[in-house]
Amino acid sequence: MIKFLLPVFLCMTVMSKAQTNSSFDVHFDTDKFTLTMDATTSLDSFVKANPKGIKMKLYGHCDVMAGYEYNDVLSLKRTHAVKNYLVKKGVSPEAITEEKGFGKRRPLNRNRGENEMYLNRRVEIVTGDDELMEKEPLVKTLTQELDDTKNTVGKNIVLKNMNFYGGTHVIVPQSLPVLLELLDYMKKNPALEIAVEGHICCQEGEGDGLDIGTHTRDLSVNRAREICTYLNQNGIASSRLRFKGFGHQQPLTPYPEKTEEERTGNRRVEIKILRK
Template identity: 65%
Template sequence: MKKIFLPALLLIALTSHAQNNHSFAVHFDLDKFNLTTDATTSLDSFITVYKPGATIKLYGHTDIMASYEYNDALSLKRTTAVKNYLVSKGFTAANIIEEKGFGKRRPLNNNHGEKEMYLNRRVEIVVDEDAVKNEEPILNNETDKSLTAKIADTATTAGTNIVLQNMSFYGGTHSIMPQSLPILMELVEIMKKNPTLVIQVEGHICCQDGDADGFDIGTRTYNLSENRAKEICKYLNKSGIDEKRLFFKGYGHQQPLTPYPEKTEEERINNRRVEIKIVRR
């Protein structure tokens, strides 16, 4: 099977916070302030996007359980855990200019059920949007070609896989981030201009021992890569592409481009990706 590799954006939870800021969320287990494996993986991804010189603010939060006093202290412990991890990875403590624990005073939702409470147990990292990016592109001789050009290439035949560039999801979920819309809109136009084209959307994850899939916060199930692939097919279908031309499959960690454990962030980026396979032209 042929593969064409395009650089992928980090699959991290960056959301708009203000005109010149981005907010990144790290989540915690119930009544805990220690960083989980998922949290450190997300923080490692964050570190690759923003250099240690970035100006950062840390805001801790909890779910609704326990008293205000207890949760205020717990939320501060969570910000401290995140700060200590960032400093251990090269961030300057002086550039972390604010640390606050809001306890349960600023929930994202009504704390109805474990899913909503999990989303509230978080530390938000607010970083200046103009911070110098630290992401290095994955270079190859095809990266200058658009998705449209690759599909049009006569070398792109049935069985060819293409890694989607700039395809990004909120961390730990199958919710598509706004910056993914250009590549999805381009794919819609490609499908419309090539009415016989049939594709399979294929999701992959990184940083997991064995072949299993990742945990999806939104569904509380272990089929993250499948749900992400399915969500892209839903978008294409809603945009006018016949569902008969769309297939999806989640491979979890079955097809890593570099073996576990991934040793560098570049290896992790390569493994957590979304591809489209050309089924029929």
């Protein structure tokens, strides 16, 4: 569990268009709904800081690990744990006017690494009398991108946070969440066929990069192939998968890239929808 200077983020932030609403977040360990010592300490402080009878709503959230159905249940278990503790500490059950579990549908960030995933494993306690304004996620998930009716056959979608160790086709562990999400979506949508397309950055001309693992100049090809291999080894038929490497033929920013954002944009992996 990641430790912060404060046991939880007491983010008494004003909600969009609801000036009297404030939110307070309680965080959880990976795949858990039991309250940690940090969480109970913070909930004790929350109870003391708020007047008795104040109305509140509980919204549960998860990181991107595991599928949607599993996370929907887990996020509700987290709200139940918080509610039970608050009631135990003297909060009236009638003061809790709403409980919802959003699973992994409303991330605060892109789930890049344990720190960001920790922030998403939370129950948001919203206090006040106004209705909570519906909020769009800050970043669309891959599932939302694939579900988007505008993304039809022929459309390309960037696999956000898909990264490899420098100069290799070896996927870094932090990219597992997006792979699991893609795998889960393809299992639930058996008609979907995709092409995985690799790109590189930081190279003059249109050629491909050197893969230091194979000593061949086909880095973007090997990276795209590696993703297809992962999907195939986990139950996705090879007939539903294609791969291609474009080297530095389709940079979003011309060489030389000047910022890390430009390098990341060029050093990307996309999936093209072939059949949906």
